[in-house]
Amino acid sequence: MTVALHDLLPVGLRRSWAVDGTCPDLDLYSLFRARQISDLHRTAVVDAKGTLCYTALDRKVRCLATGLAELGVRPGDVVGVQLPNGRNAVIADLALAALGAVALPFPVGRGGQEARGLLRRAEAVAVIAAVEHRGHRHAADLRDLAPELPALRHVIAAGGAAGTEPEGTIRLAALLRSDPAAFVPARPDPDRAARILVSSGSEAEPKMIAYSHNALAGGRGNFLASLMPDGTPPRCLFLVPLASAFGSSGTAVTLARHGGTLIVLDHFTPEAALAAVREHRPTHVLGVPTMIRMMLDRLEAEASAGDSPPLPAPTALILGGAPLDETTAESASRAFGCPVVNLYGSADGVNCHTGLGATAPESEGTGIAAGRPDPRVAEIRITDTETHERLPDGAIGEIIACGPMTPMCYVASPDLDALYRTPEGWVRTGDLGFIDEDGILHVVGRLKDIVIRGGANISPAEVERELSSHPLVRDVVCVGVPDEVMGERLAACVVPRGAQPPTLDSLAGHLELRGLDRRKHPERLLLLTELPLTPAGKPDRAALRARLANGAPGPEATPARPEPVGAAPAGVGA
Incomplete structure (x- = not known):
């Protein structure tokens, strides 16, 4: 039985975007095939194995589609894909699109139990997975x-030597030797499901969201x-996994929609990322702020050692997945010689960005500027968190979105459809924000991430933004820690810049100079060599909360001095 994937948007609204040309109204493989025919030998993929042109990629896609069809994969079937960044992940994406099947990619590194939950709920009939990747x-x-998965008929093993x-399991290499001569693409309805995006897993069970070819x-x-100023096919370096929501713009957008070149690393390191920028000269670099901060540190080390080859300037750095602070944006813009685009988006169906005109996200007052919403991507409104009625400009409320990129539904989760979609199909993001008088969206924080200390609400994003400009802080994430007296206290998890780590005293002094209320100052400090990341490449807040709740040993955890109920935090360590 194939899982039911219904569209929560009105049919007429979805069709209107195809009629007016906002959406191409073609399935992903047809779009890719048109790009291949128009430029047979353009480089499609650059990975650890070298380069692959559009024609060679298309042949491999047809071979795999033939092999999967012979295994019984049919239009509408869901197939899981757990592969590192590389050509095999791209081939799988396009082959499933050509079959009219639905791809369910999820990043390598996710545990077997989580994978089981995804495959079970999606009723996947097959899964393509790496034989071995980084242990x-x-x-x-x-x-x-x-x-334990009654719908799963085949496990396809990718990589590794024969035997x-x-x-x-079935070897992927064997399927790639199938004869594609008789293969005929399925040509699915562009408004039908093409891919299931998986949320980053910060919640108890990752959400799965169905997207159509047109979305x-x-x-x-x-x-x-909107970030391609002259329309030239882009060369996109993806530092994030192609299997993540952010990475979904890899095959479907970079290749199929825009006929560009996809540059990928099978594992992110700052050294490998900088080498890829220098060698392959991408026009767009897509990553999370933590990755860019690691690359900036590496550039500083190269400069100190007198060995710093020049960096070719991309068109833009596109940073999303976590809040982007002014210090990182300004430093990155100087180092890479290009605009830094602050991308606000999520797997659930929202997108807004600051564009090529800004070098840093503005953060005057409350919230971070996320740019002017683009109705060709997603219209954005602000609603009351209790009544859900639309609020006027300047008022803070929940951010909701609806537009051509809006997904169809949550997979096998009617409870999530009811919770996160309005009766008209708009996506409820769970984020707080406001739209100013110039039409600019400002993101304030997450409804569920608010730390409630003695009845007072604290936005971790606001504190992170101010701490990021501290000279001894390279990277920072703030999380709430349960407390018997106050309910919660705020902890700052800091990766120091240089050999001298900051103290709670120095952080408090910095925040005071920045004008942040004392009640918002962190009361615990966790020093780290690197922030833990989820498989999708985002800071792992759940892991940090667990570590703090369990009492991190030694000098890494510095508790604040106990205080009476209702007092402002002291901001100093014991």
């Missing part, structure tokens, strides 16, 4: 879980088009 043996793990695939190539494609 993980996903194909074997998923093979072992197969008896190393787990018993009971990906149209809505998300229009987002990238």
Whole structure:
């Protein structure tokens, strides 16, 4: 049985975007095929194995589609994909689109139990997984879980030498040798599901969100088009996993919609990322702020050692997945010689960005400027968090969105559809923000991330933004820690810049100079060498909260001095 994927937007509204040309109204493989025919030998993918042109990629896509069809994969079937960044992930994306099947990519590094939940709820009939990647043996793990997944018929093992695939799996390499001569693409309805995006997993169970061909190539494609000033096919370096929501703009947008070149690393390191910028000269670099801060540190180390080859200037750095502070944006703009685009978006269906005109996100007063909403991507409104009625400009409320990129529905989760979609189909983001008199969206924080200390609300995003400008702070995430007296207290998890770490005293002094109320000052300090990241590349707030709740040992955790109920935080360590 194929999982039911229904569209929560009115049919007429969805069709209107195809009629007026906002969406291309073609399935992803047809779009890719048109790009391939128009420029047979343009480079499509650059990965650890080298380069692959559009024609060679298309042949591999047809081979895999033939092999999957012979295994019984049919239009509408869901197929999981757990592969590192590289050509195999791209081939799988396009082959499934050509079959009219639905791709369910999720990043390598996610555990078997989480994978089981995703595949079970999506009723996946097959899964393509790496034999081995950085110590993980996903194909074997998923093979072992197969008896618990009644819909799963095949585990396809990618990578590794012949004979190393787990018993009971099918080698991807064998499917790629299928004869594609008789293959005929399915040509699915562009408004039908093409891909299921998986949330970053910060909640108990990751959400799965179904997107159509038009929502990906149209809505998300229009987002990238707005950052292509001359329309030249882009060369996009993806530092994030292609299997993440952010990475969904890889195959569907960079290749199928815009006919560009996709540059990927199978594992992010700042050294590899900088080498890719220098060698492959991308026009657009897509990553999260933490990655860019690591690259900036590496550039500083190169400069100190007198070995700093020049960086070719991209068209833009596109940073999303976590709040972007002014210090990082300004430093990155200087180092890379290009605009830094602050991208506000999520797998649930919202997108807004600051564009090519700004070098840093403005953060005067409350919130961070996220740019002017683009109705060709997603219209944005602000609503009351209790009544859900639309609020006037300047009022803070919940951000909701609707537009060509709006997804169809949550997968097998009617409770999430009821919670996060309005009766008209708009996406409720759970984010707080406001739209100013110039039409600029400002993001204040997350409704659920608010730390409530003694009845007072504290936005971690606001504190992070101010701490990021501290000279001894390279990276920072603030989280709430349970407390018997105050309910919660705020903890700052800091990666120091240089050998001298900051103290709670110095952080408090800095925040006081920045004008932040004392009640918002962190009361615990956790010093780290690096922030833990989720498989999607975002800061792992859940891991940090767990570490603090369990009492991190030694000098890394510095508790604040106990205070009576109702007092302002002291902001100093014991």
